[in-house]
Amino acid sequence: DAMVIQNPRYQVTQFGKPVTLSCSQTLNHNVMYWYQQKSSQAPKLLFHYYDKDFNNEADTPDNFQSRRPNTSFCFLDIRSPGLGDAAMYLCATSYTRQGGNQPQHFGDGTRLSIL
């Protein structure tokens, strides 16, 4: 089945140690998103790629970066994780076109813990 896959499901890293979360999709969608969701809160958009164009949200810390080497893959890099970065990270994709009403399709998320 076509889907959005996030690896790993659970990630533990040390304070200050760089970590990379990965997302892949078989939907051939042109837009990929990364959201951060802290406990009991709504998801918050960090950035998204519209094809190869990177769009950063104004309040996303510089500590968070992303790469999209091809249509199928997108990575979230946290350069120096702090305790406040412990959260669920959700990857989503959508296929956007003029006049379309396409929902975003989410992966299962990666739950990041910081020691």
Added chain:
Amino acid sequence: AQKITQTQPGMFVQEKEAVTLDCTYDTSDPSYGLFWYKQPSSGEMIFLIYQGSYDQQNATEGRYSLNFQKARKSANLVISASQLGDSAMYFCAMREGEDNQGGKLIFGQGTELSVKP
């Protein structure tokens, strides 16, 4: 200002009964989309239903229907015949502007629904 407001942090419903989850939104853009997502305790976000700002009829998807009242800027989710598996967090979300602009979603704070046997 809050763009999406879900005023019910938690709701209880008896199995097999219907339940309405409230959502109000705020936008000056004439073109927007409204979405409902379900998030079980396992964490994945599951798309349920969509309503476009120009849609004349309320959206329906199986047991889910959206009570769209444009003048009141509300988009309430109605779940009919609740099942135990419906217990989850429910998020209302809005996309402002046309779909071809990248589709950023703004989420409400969510409503935790518990279905009682």
